[in-house]
Every structure is written in C-alpha cells, then in structure tokens.
Amino acid sequence: MGFATVTQDGAILTVTIDRQERLNALHSPAHFELSGIFDTFERDPGLRVAIVTGAGQKAFCAGNDLKFQAEGGTLERPATGFAGLTKRIGRTKPIIAAINGLAFGGGFETVLSCDLAIAAPFSRFCLPEVNRGLVPMVALHLLPRQLPMKVAKSLLLTGVEFGAEEALRWGLINEISEADSLMSVARQWADRIVSASxxxxxxxxxxxxxxxxxxxxxxxxxxxxxxxxxxxxxxxxxxxxxxxxxxxxxxxx
Missing domain, CATH: 1.10.12 (Lyase 2-enoyl-coa Hydratase; Chain  A, domain 2)
Known part of the structure; x- marks a missing residue:
C-alpha cells in the first residue's frame, strides 16, 4: 500500500502525503517511500521543482505516527530523515511546501526543510516534543537559522502552537492562500522557478x-x-x- 501519491505536470512533481486516517502522520514505511520518491525526483533531469502537500483538509503532516510506535512499529528511518527530506543534504532542485492544515513535530520540520512554503489560513504549526519528554532534533538546528534566537527558543522550549499569520510574520512561510487556491498558488511559485535557468x-x-x-x-x-x-x-x-x-x-x- 502506498502512503503518498505522485503526479507530474511538465517539469513539476506534486507529492501528496496520504494517511488521512492518521492526519497524515508518518511511520517508518512512509518515510522510506517518500525518500525513494525524492531520490527519483532529484535524479530525473525532466523534473525541476517538487510541491509536497497533505491529502484532505485537516493536515499537512501531524508528525510522527505515535500510534504506530505504540503498536510496536519500528522507528527506523532513511538517512534522508523525516519524510525523506529533513536530512537530505546537497539538493539541487527546490521543494515547495503547500500546507493545508496541521504541521506538527516532524511535519513542521518538513516545512522547515523545504525551500518555499505556502499555507492555508487555518494551518497550525507546533513543535510539541518537549511536552512529551522528547526533542525535535532537526528543528533544534533549523529553526534558529530561520528565526531570531528568542523566537526560535520560545517555540522549541514551550511547544506552543501558532498559526499561519505568525508563520508569515516570522518569515517561515512565503504566502497565505485560501484553501481552494493553495495548490494553484504553489504552482505559480513553481512555474516562476521553472522559467529560470x-x-x-x-x-x-x-x-x-x-x-x-x-x-x-x-x-x-x-x-x-x-x-x-x-x-x-x-x-x-x-x-x-x-x-x-x-x-x-x-x-x-
């Protein structure tokens, strides 16, 4: 069973995380599947830009699938990290996040790992790990590079939830778009990149x-x-x- 759908339109690849029954939270098999998708994307000379989003209207990605973990599922992940993206070094092609709801934990780290991000107005962001006795290892490195230090620490040390307006004000996303035009706006950004060398x-x-x-x-x-x-x-x-x-x-x- 696949955990993501992939569509190609010209030089643009759209990757849709599809585990709606778990708010698109990811488990080990999904991480490896996505890693393979982005490996192929990087190698294919006909592809220039990828857009990653979540299926449904509730979540981009709610983070790690804790239910799968509680059920005894493996925690194994590819070397490329959460969603096959968060530890992917040396990328040569841009990836755009189209955020259509919750982006919690690893889902938020996936957004931080993308090059551009567009969000629906109802999108919510959070790094709740400290409240579960955990730490968001990727975000601990990425967030202080993308935000003023005190803002980054306020998010990392409290696990506070925030919305699209705050994300835009802090520069974590490029634009807020209504849900029904989210993918077309992401596509406009992708088209601009495709028009360049x-x-x-x-x-x-x-x-x-x-x-x-x-x-x-x-x-x-x-x-x-x-x-x-x-x-x-x-x-x-x-x-x-x-x-x-x-x-x-x-x-x-």
Whole structure:
C-alpha cells in the first residue's frame, strides 16, 4: 500500500502525503517511500521543482505516527530523515511546501526543510516534543537559522502552537492562500522557478547551502565553487544575456 501519491505536470512533481486516517502522520514505511520518491525526483533531469502537500483538509503532516510506535512499529528511518527530506543534504532542485492544515513535530520540520512554503489560513504549526519528554532534533538546528534566537527558543522550549499569520510574520512561510487556491498558488511559485535557468537554480541552491555552513562571509565570497564553474561553462551562461539583449525568452538547455 502506498502512503503518498505522485503526479507530474511538465517539469513539476506534486507529492501528496496520504494517511488521512492518521492526519497524515508518518511511520517508518512512509518515510522510506517518500525518500525513494525524492531520490527519483532529484535524479530525473525532466523534473525541476517538487510541491509536497497533505491529502484532505485537516493536515499537512501531524508528525510522527505515535500510534504506530505504540503498536510496536519500528522507528527506523532513511538517512534522508523525516519524510525523506529533513536530512537530505546537497539538493539541487527546490521543494515547495503547500500546507493545508496541521504541521506538527516532524511535519513542521518538513516545512522547515523545504525551500518555499505556502499555507492555508487555518494551518497550525507546533513543535510539541518537549511536552512529551522528547526533542525535535532537526528543528533544534533549523529553526534558529530561520528565526531570531528568542523566537526560535520560545517555540522549541514551550511547544506552543501558532498559526499561519505568525508563520508569515516570522518569515517561515512565503504566502497565505485560501484553501481552494493553495495548490494553484504553489504552482505559480513553481512555474516562476521553472522559467529560470536550471543550472543557475542548482548553483544558487548549492552556494546558499555552503554559505550557511560557513559563518565567515569573507571566506564564502572567496571560495571557488564547482557549481559556479559548471554554470560558467554551460550554454545557459551565454543564452541568458543573449536572450535579454534580443528581447526574447531564453531557451534553457
């Protein structure tokens, strides 16, 4: 039985977590299934952007399936982490979260691991782990990089729940969209990315990640990036300025 559905429209892949009976909470088999989906996405040269969302109108992903764990289910996860995303290093293609309800625990960490995020107005976010004697290991690293430290600690140390308006104000999501237009808005963001040079997008993804890993910004400026060398050697590096000068759309190769 599959725990996610996958659809492709041109260069855009939509991945829908589908465990509605558990508010799209994930268990070990679902993590491995999603990891395989995103492995394929990363390898497929015809795919440029992925959108990940949850089935139904209640939850994006309610986190770890504690019922499965209580029933004696395995806690094993792939090296790529929760949902096959939270520990996936070296991605070259953007992933957009379309949040349609609860994003708790690992579901919230999945949002933090995506590159862009759009949320329905009724979406709720929470890292409740400290109230269960646990800690959100991924969020402990990601959230302080995405929020002012005191805001990050207020969420991590209390497990307080908050909504889409707060998420937007803090910069955790890019936009709030009504539920009936959520996927079309996510698609608009994806289309904007698809219209850009795939080599330039991959280069940007690489340098952003490497720059965040190096606190010395001067060293970052002076680093020689293999991805940038590949961009300079690509047809896109010539095609972009040429198309601009000729006042036409670029033909990326």
């Amino acid at each position: 795939p080599v330039a997008v991959a280069t940007s993804m690489d340098i952003i990640e490497r720059g965040l890993a190096n606190p010395d910004i001067t060293a970052g400026f002076n680093t020689e990036y293999d991805s940038f060398k590949r961009l300079q050697a690509s047809d896109d590096f010539i095609e972009g300025p040429r198309a601009f000068a000729m006042k036409r759309k670029p033909q990326w190769r």
